[in-house]
Amino acid sequence: MLLQRIANKGIQLGTLFDRAAARHPASPVILDHELDIAPKLGRRVTLTEVADLVDDFASRLWAAKVRPGQRVVVFKTNGFDISLLACSVARIGAVPVLLSPKLDGATVAELLRRVDQPYLLTDQDKLEQELPPEVFGLSERVLLTSGSFQDATELASLAGVRRVDPIVMSPDHPTLITHTSGTTGTPKLAVHTGRTFEARYRPQGTVMALKVRRSEPVAMHISFVHSRMFTIMPISVLQGHPLIVLRDDDPGSVGDVFTHVSPGFIEAHPNTFMHWEVLADDPRRPLANVKFFSSTFDALHPRTVHRMLGATKRKFPLFFQLYGQSEVGPIAGRAYSKKRGTEADGRCVGSPFPGMTGVRVVSRDGNPPTKSSPGYIEVRSDGRIVTYLGEHARWEKQVNDGWWRMGDLGYRTKWGCLHLLDREVDEIPGIDSTLEIEDTLFARLPELVEVIIIPDENGTPLPVVCTRDDKPLDLTAWRSAAAGLPAMAEPVQWKLDDLPQTATTKIKRLELARLLGAGNRGR
Template identity: 65%
Template sequence: MFLQRIGNKGIGLGTILERAAARHPANLVALDHDLDIAPGLGRRVTVAELADLVDDFASRLAAAGVRFGERVVLHKGDGFDIPLLAFAIARAGGVPVLLSPQLDGASVAELLRRATPAHLLTDQTKLEQELPDTVHEYATSVLLATGHHPDATALADLAGTARVAPVALPADHPALVTHTSGTTGLPKLAVHTGRTLEARYRPQAGAVALVRRRETVAMHVSFVHSRVISAIAISLYRGFPLLVLKDSAPRHTADLFARLRPGILEAHPNSFMEWEELADDPRAPLAQVKYFSSTFDAIHPRTVHRLLHASRRRAPLFVQLYGQSETGPVVASAFTRRQTADANGRRVGIPFPGMTDVRVVSRDGRPVTPDNPGFIDVRSGGRAVAFLDEPERYAKQLTADGWWRMGDVGYRDRLGRLYLLDREVDVIDGFGSTLTAEDTLLAKLPELTEVIIVRGPQGRPVPVVCTRQDRPLDRAAWQAAAAGLPDMAEPVQWRVEDLPQTATTKIKRLELGRLLAG
């Protein structure tokens, strides 16, 4: 039976590292970058040192005027100090509002306006070079995590402030605000409570509890995503060493993995696609990986196949979680080496018993089938409780009987497994599933690193392709691979770095379609 409310006391963001340090103080966190707020700590840091850093900055924030329940919009240069500062804000009693470093200044200003009243915590570079002057009008105060500015309070000037006790927010009080992926426009600001964050943490922690051996966890997850909170907590509570990557470039990643030999990898689907070439590295950087974990989106079968076969561990698993920023993970599936490169990659799994549920509703009154997919609705104790300043958009995704509409279309098979076929806004009439077609093309054409099928002029499907080292596409091989698929326009070749992407490396399909039309 689905439990809409899970009894818990909330995750307690401000004391996550303190509690982890109480259990495993000498456990190590390795970074591939220096912390902007504490470059002197180096790139191998103990959990106890990180807990002390959070305590230090919580005291500075309190001295700067952050009070119980006040929002603090955090927008700074990319790095692991983003979640550390979020923990510090929470420890001071504030509510962190995390905005991606990749957002443009105008978008940040608008999201700050929606969050008012709120402090703005940024850095000197962002404030001087990217953010418009309107942020000073919207913000209660402007605080600088690094650097100085005459119109802002620099936290560096508050070093040595007397430490303060952590402030605990009630379990149902807003505890964290993150933005949605923004694949269809300006992101929404999703409000999470301590209770909803705990509900997201529990099923994943239960799965990791089955891991008996102490493993090094390598993580490349957007630092402003709610997923990073549970990933840190799950790893450090168990005493697993943590390797945090800001840079996902394959050569850089291979160098780190060859040296540190992680046993668990956590990343977004597009990062795993980048890392396919690690399977060919003679140093075997993936040899010790026992568990691969991909968050929130279906992943291409070719990627799963290549990575699992690069592991030299007995019976490695690839765990796929499906959900969204608003809900947390809702369903899960696991793949083994027995799955072939052309397996059905649209199967995203089954709900977490007692914690999440899913249904598929007809769009047109006809039965839901693979050829006539329906709306995917879910229930989850981890669902965000509101969209900040946009109650009507939140209410629009809630059905009359209390289910949350994901914006995706799919179907369930006789075993209850969910299949994701497309985003609702990306459906191309008469074509079928664009994601299934992309899986087929990637399985047949190993030279492709990405293929995205979008609606082009007059509604005709246009495939946008990227190749390894940007080599010219083999048109004969393409024609052979696409022969069994619905009619498409000729492929358009782009560099992968030119594709419009979100903070979690999702391709902004609607924006890509507009760019093609222009």
């Protein structure tokens, strides 16, 4: 019934927490940080308090002259209040445009130009340390979530304004604008509607409604500006799950939180789960109560899935691996149990969801796509974005008779299972799959925390590796692990934090290749 009601109206972010609080008023939201817009609330709040906070800041935005249909760019210091402010913006019929706190000031300025004179919601630190002065000329008005700055309006000065009623927009009206990863250049601005978001609810919303008890706490470590936040968060609060929201992915602090409140369900980025492998050895057993793990981004390495499932003490735990993209949402999926070993085929990303999504692989040479000759992966979903803001022609280039080109290469087995081999831009001639090589190296070298295979200036596969605690790579062990794999150059070791990353912690492979080509050889 819940999913059907959402289907009739589309997702309404502005009233999300009102509806959740009406059903589960005392259900808690546990944070690992204070909210910049309301630090006095602390780190444990109820859905009722969150609903009031969203209403409060929606009214302040209205007092600042934000009106229905106008765009509000949110670019502030990282925190869960980014997502809550998006709900506040949507509550008065405006359209939130969420930009990652990791973006540099020049990129933010370029995106402000593309949005065309939006309101800019930021903070003192961003204005002083990252944003160029030109953002004032590129914005209708600059609003501050915290601090003070000349010519900017402090939302704190609008505390106590009269509350305004929520404005419900059509399900086909833009409800949120997020940006793509930017792995191949300046990020694109993806326009979502209430109806496209509704379509993204169905796969995981159905699974959670049928499989996950309401008493199970749901923990999330997801970029607060990513579209995924606005599907898993509503599903969780509307179904009444206690919600654990993490800003920090440091295993020590995460272990502290999970020891205090044990999650039954965890949603996180693939690289986050890799970073958390050490929690499997934590004597406090912070993962012991987890029944379900979930990741809806890139395919995870089998070693990481194996480590996560091995750390829980629940009977028959599952790891849900979902394949998707910001532009279309989850498309295919597969569940793994403890029987999956570290040498499992990590390139298999499962099958589409019956009646919800479709997948096809288009040949590049006229022959059926295979592992040695993969094709272009194309998908069909009602969750697809309606345009790239300011770049509709670019959006149209990825649509072929209703099918969306993912930018990935792969093939399907005779059983219909989709195998993802590489991004189109990352393909190296003579290599079936760089991702498969990385899976194998991870399985054979437990000390690795990251390995990226990119072409060097001669087109030779070059491994860039990161080790746990930045210990020097054991070259003897490396050569043993690389035995039987395609010929590669000698590995280059980097510190993990030095690798160029997206908002969802994906490595920017093209940027890394550029840095290496410019003579940056890591440590």
